[in-house]
Amino acid sequence: MADIVIIDYGMGNVHSVFKALDKIADKRSHVKISNSLEEIKKSSHIVFPGQGAASECMLNISRYLDVTEFKKIINKKPFLGICMGLQVLMTASEENNGADCLDIIDGRVCSFENRIQDNYKIPHMGWSEVMQTREHPIWNNIPDKSFFYFVHSYFVDINEQDNILSKTSYGLEFTSSLFKNNIVAVQFHPEKSSSNGLRLLENFIKWDGQI
Amino acid sequence: MQLKLAVLKMSLHKRIIPCLDVDNGRVVKGINFVNIVDAGDPVEVAKRYDDEGADEIAFLDITATHQGRKTIIDIVEKVASEVFIPLTVGGGVSDYDDVLNLLSAGADKVAINSASVLNPDLINKVTDKIGRQCIVAAIDVKQNDKKTWNVFTHGGRKSTQLDAVEWAKEINQRGAGEILLTSMDRDGTRKGFDLDLLQTISNEVSIPVIASGGAGKLEHLKDAILHGKADAVLAASIFHYSIYSIKDVKDYLKSNGVLVRI
Numbered sequence: 001m002a003d004i005v006i007i008d009y010g011m012g013n014v015h016s017v018f019k020a021l022d023k024i025a026d027k028r029s030h031v032k033i034s035n036s037l038e039e040i041k042k043s044s045h046i047v048f049p050g051q052g053a054a055s056e057c058m059l060n061i062s063r064y065l066d067v068t069e070f071k072k073i074i075n076k077k078p079f080l081g082i083c084m085g086l087q088v089l090m091t092a093s094e095e096n097n098g099a100d101c102l103d104i105i106d107g108r109v110c111s112f113e114n115r116i117q118d119n120y121k122i123p124h125m126g127w128s129e130v131m132q133t134r135e136h137p138i139w140n141n142i143p144d145k146s147f148f149y150f151v152h153s154y155f156v157d158i159n160e161q162d163n164i165l166s167k168t169s170y171g172l173e174f175t176s177s178l179f180k181n182n183i184v185a186v187q188f189h190p191e192k193s194s195s196n197g198l199r200l201l202e203n204f205i206k207w208d209g210q211i
Numbered sequence: 212m213q214l215k216l217a218v219l220k221m222s223l224h225k226r227i228i229p230c231l232d233v234d235n236g237r238v239v240k241g242i243n244f245v246n247i248v249d250a251g252d253p254v255e256v257a258k259r260y261d262d263e264g265a266d267e268i269a270f271l272d273i274t275a276t277h278q279g280r281k282t283i284i285d286i287v288e289k290v291a292s293e294v295f296i297p298l299t300v301g302g303g304v305s306d307y308d309d310v311l312n313l314l315s316a317g318a319d320k321v322a323i324n325s326a327s328v329l330n331p332d333l334i335n336k337v338t339d340k341i342g343r344q345c346i347v348a349a350i351d352v353k354q355n356d357k358k359t360w361n362v363f364t365h366g367g368r369k370s371t372q373l374d375a376v377e378w379a380k381e382i383n384q385r386g387a388g389e390i391l392l393t394s395m396d397r398d399g400t401r402k403g404f405d406l407d408l409l410q411t412i413s414n415e416v417s418i419p420v421i422a423s424g425g426a427g428k429l430e431h432l433k434d435a436i437l438h439g440k441a442d443a444v445l446a447a448s449i450f451h452y453s454i455y456s457i458k459d460v461k462d463y464l465k466s467n468g469v470l471v472r473i
Contacts, residue, residue, distance in 0.1 A: 015317060019292045051342065120223070121419060123344050125388070127224055127266055127472045147224075147472045149297060151344045192319065194261055194296050 001028040002205045005043035008033045009064040011084060012051030020191035021047065024202045035064040040073055045205055049191075050084030054093035054101060054109055054154075057084050067102070074104060074183065078209040080201075081185030083152060086178070089185055090156055105180055107158030116171025123153040124170045130177070130188065131167050136211070138165070138177075138184050138203045146196045148176070148188035155187065182209035224470045225436050226266035226443035227460055228299070228421065229450040231256055234273050236282045238451065251451070253286050257294045260450065263457035265296065266472060269322070269391075269445060272302030273366065284316045291317025301349055301391075302366075306330075310337050314345060322391055324349040325364035328371060328378075331385060338386030347421070348387035350375060352408065353395045360408055367395050375408070376415055383416040390416060391445065394424035399448065401427025409439030421445050429455065429463040436469050 004021055008014045014033050021031045032039060040046060050057055061067060081089055090101045093109035101109065112122045127147040132139055155174035158164065165184070168176035177186040184204065190197035231238045231253055238251045257268050270290070272283040280303055287300055300313050301322025310321045327334050327348055337346050351367050352360040352375040360375035379390055392412055394405035404425045413420045419442035422435040426446035435441045449455050461471045 013314060015315065016291065016295075016319070019317065020295050023292070023295075121417065123342075123388075125344050125419075126226060192295060192297050198295055 003044045006047045017191045045078045048085035049082040055099035079183045086185035120171035148193040228445040229260045230269040230447045267297040269299040287316040322347040322349040334385040343388040348382040349391040389419040391421045397425030403431040404435040406439045413440035
């Protein structure tokens with residue numbers, strides 16, 4: 001049984017994530033879309049999606065939520081960041097001439113541009129293999145090298161290698177998912193990754209935040 | 212160097228996209244844009260394709276009436292609640308609000324055809340505001356006497372003076388995320404894709420090209436990728452009538468050296 005809150009802070013379509021969680025949640029669980037700190041505090045699991053630019057994302061977080069309070073909550077219960085919801089956990093992004101991010105994970109957000117060969121189109125859009133680099137409850141029943149669906153022009157480069165959960169190759173090898181204590185975050189879109197994606201979401205809502 | 216580039220390019224997985232033509236809430240399929248026959252319930256058909264391993268699903272709304280247009284939003288909502296792979300929706304998209312409505316109903320990408328010819332700035336507007344990944348520029352073309360291709364709009368009913376290659380370059384420039392290229396000469400014929408057309412356009416644009424119109428045999432899909440240089444292949448009738456399953460197609464492509472998600 002879980003009380004899941006999907007945070008809607010005006011950064012892209014939260015409905016796909018809602019539909020996927022609603023599909024897999026058991027009857028006693030609740031899935032809500034909200035941006036109220038009270039609702040987020042009451043929840044058992046937080047899902048933090050998002051698309052777009054890091055600077056705009058930070059701006060919107062501060063517009064909808066108290067950033068200091070939000071950071072405290074992030075560190076307390078099972079938290080899943082998706083796409084921009086992963087990138088914004090970093091220290092900073094090189095997007096828009098170096099935007100500050102939430103600084104929860106020591107790392108930075110980097111552009112594919114000028115780092116990969118021209119024949120790799122940007123954004124990286126499509127299905128790619130996710131190579132699991134360590135065990136974690138979110139990988140339960142998901143085979144190594146499963147395909148997940150990606151749409152992104154930036155990737156994260158983190159300093160603590162032990163926090164990396166998987167790598168993916170697109171012109172270069174990048175971190176496609178990571179964890180830190182109660183936090184997991186993925187670059188791909190589990191809500192668009194068919195059965196493996198749904199399994200990952202199911203693993204997340206069953207997770208108590210302990211490693 | 213040439214060889215190395217070719218090998219690298221192969222490292223991107225090719226996508227197989229079943230297309231559902233939807234008319235008043237039902238999946239249909241016509242031949243050369245006419246002779247429409249019923250092929251099932253959109254949610255059921257989409258679910259089957261997801262189970263078989265489709266990489267994306269495309270919906271093309273061919274309903275002509277305004278009232279019918281509302282049903283496509285309803286269908287997208289329903290399908291997006293049951294099927295969790297990327298959904299592309301097109302047909303009759305005329306302005307920015309249409310795009311937003313389809314995206315909030317659960318579409319991941321919206322295909323724009325006639326509206327982009329009538330008002331090319333629409334492409335810039337959507338991609339600036341929402342990002343290029345959600346716009347698919349659909350181009351319907353027919354070969355002319357000079358062996359080049361002209362762009363058609365309004366479901367293939369109206370011809371324009373636009374040259375297909377020049378138009379593809381322009382919408383690439385304007386920010387479209389991909390091009391869905393349909394050969395009207397081949398559509399529904401099952402005689403194979405127009406490989407000349409595909410190769411010519413693929414060589415001129417930097418965004419992915421989706422081949423459409425003419426899939427009938429397994430080698431047609433392979434040819435579209437290996438000779439036509441398509442990044443993805445879209446097909447309707449071969450899947451609807453279970454001539455091949457998505458899995459048949461992918462197994463065949465894999466055994467012929469094409470990288471696909473299995």
